Each structure stands twice: as structure tokens, then as C-alpha cells.
Amino acid sequence: MSTYPTLSKAHLKGKRVLVRAGFDLPIEDGVIQDISRVEALVPTIKYILDHGASVILMSHQGRPKGKVDPEFTQRPLVAVIEKLLKTTVHFAPSCTGPEAKKMSEELKAGEILLLENLRYDAREEKNDPAFAKELASLGEIYVNDAFTNCHRAHASMVGIPKLLPSYMGLQLEQEVAHLSKVTDNPARPLVLIISGAKMETKVPVIEFFLDKGDDILVGGAIANTFIAAEGRKIGSSLCEKEEIDHAKDILKKSDAEDSAHIHVPTDYIVAEKPTEDSKSHVAQGQHILESEAIFDVGPDTIDAYISAIECAKSIIWNGPLGLYEEKQFAHASIKIAAAVKDATKKGSISVIGGGDTIDLHTRYGLDLSSYTFVSTGGGAMLEFVSGKKLPALEALRSS
Numbered sequence: 444m445s446t447y448p449t450l451s452k453a454h455l456k457g458k459r460v461l462v463r464a465g466f467d468l469p470i471e472d473g474v475i476q477d478i479s480r481v482e483a484l485v486p487t488i489k490y491i492l493d494h495g496a497s498v499i500l501m502s503h504q505g506r507p508k509g510k511v512d513p514e515f516t517q518r519p520l521v522a523v524i525e526k527l528l529k530t531t532v533h534f535a536p537s538c539t540g541p542e543a544k545k546m547s548e549e550l551k552a553g554e555i556l557l558l559e560n561l562r563y564d565a566r567e568e569k570n571d572p573a574f575a576k577e578l579a580s581l582g583e584i585y586v587n588d589a590f591t592n593c594h595r596a597h598a599s600m601v602g603i604p605k606l607l608p609s610y611m612g613l614q615l616e617q618e619v620a621h622l623s624k625v626t627d628n629p630a631r632p633l634v635l636i637i638s639g640a641k642m643e644t645k646v647p648v649i650e651f652f653l654d655k656g657d658d659i660l661v662g663g664a665i666a667n668t669f670i671a672a673e674g675r676k677i678g679s680s681l682c683e684k685e686e687i688d689h690a691k692d693i694l695k696k697s698d699a700e701d702s703a704h705i706h707v708p709t710d711y712i713v714a715e716k717p718t719e720d721s722k723s724h725v726a727q728g729q730h731i732l733e734s735e736a737i738f739d740v741g742p743d744t745i746d747a748y749i750s751a752i753e754c755a756k757s758i759i760w761n762g763p764l765g766l767y768e769e770k771q772f773a774h775a776s777i778k779i780a781a782a783v784k785d786a787t788k789k790g791s792i793s794v795i796g797g798g799d800t801i802d803l804h805t806r807y808g809l810d811l812s813s814y815t816f817v818s819t820g821g822g823a824m825l826e827f828v829s830g831k832k833l834p835a836l837e838a839l840r841s842s
Contacts, residue, residue: 447616455494458582459497459581460498460583461582461585463588464484466484466503467502470519474519478523480819486614487588501558506562508562509563509567524557561597569598585607587835589615590619590824593836594835600835614819626827632755634755635649635703639761641665642665645762650693651830655703658704660752663763664682669705672691710744711727711740711744714735717736717769719770749782752783756792760796761796767802768806783814787815794814796820797821797825
């Protein structure tokens with residue numbers, strides 16, 4: 444952590460502090476469905492306010508494509524932040540311009556200003572230096588507490604640190620510290636549980652842990668690609684056929700004596716439709732019809748995965764193993780969650796992350812507090828644990 448400027452080193456009293464948050468919350472009909480990312484930022488905001496400063500919060504919501512779209516307004520966050528911080532939150536209808544500038548300059552110590560969606564301005568994603576300069580003019584100190592966006596080279600992430608004294612927020616500090624524990628010098632055996640739809644985002648992580656880890660447990664659509672690579676039938680399952688040869692190469696590498704072992708499902712829950720009322724059954728080997736698709740891993744695979752987890756000293760989990768949105772295809776993920784929690788209770792380090800992984804726990808009332816650490820990041824977590832340098836962290840390092 445010594446390579447990054449931390450908030451404890453900042454002189455905050457009397458300053459206007461620009462805080463880059465990573466909210467991007469699920470909002471339906473103007474109602475926020477999950478406030479966990481706001482809750483994660485509360486310690487940072489409190490710390491800044493308690494040290495005699497004011498806070499200017501900036502974040503993005505969704506993908507408005509550089510245009511003002513009411514569907515993606517930040518305004519619903521005002522009530523949430525006010526409730527969590529027990530203070531008045533002012534709202535600027537734009538993230539730049541005369542009104543935002545005036546509101547920021549009138550802030551008093553202990554007050555909060557929330558800016559409108561950064562992505563209403565196309566210059567944010569283009570990392571436009573002029574846009575970064577306009578944002579920087581609103582404050583005197585910059586704090587990045589948006590781990591979820593640290594893999595994005597956007598103006599609010601990498602442009603502002605060139606212009607203001609810049610520091611890590613408390614949540615970002617925790618993210619880096621905990622993820623580093625399971626990537627830099629992890630306690631072994633190290634188990635990676637990885638799932639998802641696209642090989643493109645998962646392969647770099649898998650390849651990184653072939654050298655770093657001991658067991659790699661795959662699920663979701665990427666597991667189907669590995670099953671096909673082993674020459675087994677997958678029916679009408681989602682599969683990236685263009686990645687099958689790549690999957691074969693990865694499996695060959697995993698056979699090496701000093702490589703992590705990739706566990707590919709040996710049995711699966713199949714059905715003709717991905718619906719709750721669709722009749723499902725367990726299939727193995729080649730016993731799957733062309734009209735059927737794989738929607739979860741089967742009982743033998745669950746047992747094998749749990750055996751690996753029970754031996755682990757470090758566990759990283761990103762992605763439910765099946766189509767968890769339908770209860771009959773969530774069984775494996777729920778069982779894996781219980782196994783990881785048991786391993787944690789016995790002293791293993793467990794780090795979980797990814798929006799779907801968190802949603803699985805919320806949807807089925809599973810306790811998140813029993814893991815060592817719950818990351819707020821999805822893509823950022825995957826890139827960090829695959830050994831990539833995140834642009835926003837590099838910007839802080841050089842600020």
C-alpha cells in the first residue's frame with residue numbers, strides 16, 4: 444500500500460474534496476434496488492467530513508452515451524445518501540458548468556454536493572483533458588473510491604489526478620489490500636472459482652492462476668466451452684465455438700505438473716428451457732439431447748468442487764455457477780457459497796466479487812458478512828486478480 448497515497452496522509456481541513464464514487468446502482472422506476480455500493484463509501488465520506496472538509500460526490504449511472512437521459516439521473520441517490528450520512532445533500536443538475544461551480548464554492552465544511560451523471564457528458568469516457576480540468580476546478584483535493592471503475596481510463600479516473608493532490612479512498616484501499624493478499628503471495632492451496640458467459644473476460648484470469656493457483660473451478664457458459672473442448676456433447680447450451688481450441692490449449696497447460704488443475708463439470712443440470720417450470724434432470728458425459736441445454740453443474744461436480752474448497756487456504760470467487768436467476772438452477776451456487784463460508788470459518792481467506800455473485804446472495808438471503816472480503820468490483824476485480832495494471836491505480840501512483 445505504500446506505493447499509493449492514502450487518505451490518512453491528506454490535509455483535509457477546510458478543503459473541498461472531490462470524491463469519485465463507483466455507484467452505478469440498479470434503479471427501477473426511480474427506486475434504487477441495491478444500496479451496497481453507497482454503504483461501502485460511507486466510511487470515506489464520514490472520514491472526510493469529520494476532518495473538517497466538504498465533499499463533492501461524482502459518479503456515473505448506466506450508459507447514457509454522452510446525452511442527458513432521465514432514466515440515468517443520479518438524483519435518486521440524494522435520499523439514500525442523506526439517510527446513511529444523516530445530513531443534507533445538495534444536488535447539482537450538471538457535473539460541470541457555472542451552477543455546479545457556484546454550488547461547489549458555496550459548500551461549507553461538513554456539507555455534501557452530489558453531481559449529476561458524469562456520462563451525460565461524452566468527454567468523460569473519451570478522457571478529455573478539458574473535461575478533467577472542469578471537474579478538477581470544483582475541488583481542491585481528489586479522492587478515488589471507485590474501485591469498480593479503476594480499469595477505465597476515463598477523465599474522472601485518470602485525468603483529475605494529474606491536476607489535484609490525489610488519494611485512495613478507504614474502500615479502494617481495502618480492495619487493493621485484500622485482493623493483493625490472494626494474488627501476490629497467497630496462502631496455498633489457492634482455489635479460483637470462476638464463471639460467466641464470455642471467455643474473453645475470464646481467460647486472462649484463468650491463465651494467470653494456472654501459475655499462481657492450485658485448483659480452478661469453472662461454471663456457467665465458459666464451462667460449456669471447456670466441456671466441448673473435452674469432446675463431450677453440450678446440446679443447445681451457450682458456447683463460444685470460436686474459443687474451443689483456446690480452451691483445449693488451456694486444458695493442456697493445466698495438465699503440467701506445476702500448473703493449477705482446471706476442474707471441468709462432469710455432470711450437469713439440463714433442461715429444454717431456462718424457466719422455473721421447465722423440467723430438468725441430471726445428465727453426464729454424452730447423455731444430453733440436442734434440444735437440451737446446460738443450466739447448472741450437477742451433484743458429482745458440486746461434491747468435487749466442495750472437496751477442493753475444503754482443502755483451500757485462499758479462495759477467490761467471481762460468478763455464480765449456473766443460471767441462478769431461476770431457483771432450480773441456483774442449487775450449485777448456493778452449495779458452493781456454504782462451502783466457502785465453512786472454509787472461511789476454519790481460517791481460509793475468502794474474497795468474492797462480481798455483480799451476479801452479490802445478486803445471488805441478495806436474491807436467496809445468503810450472508811455476505813461471513814467472507815473475508817466482498818469486493819465491489821466486477822471487471823475491475825477480474826483485471827486486478829489477473830495481474831493487469833489498472834489505469835486509475837497507476838494514475839494515483841504517479842500523482
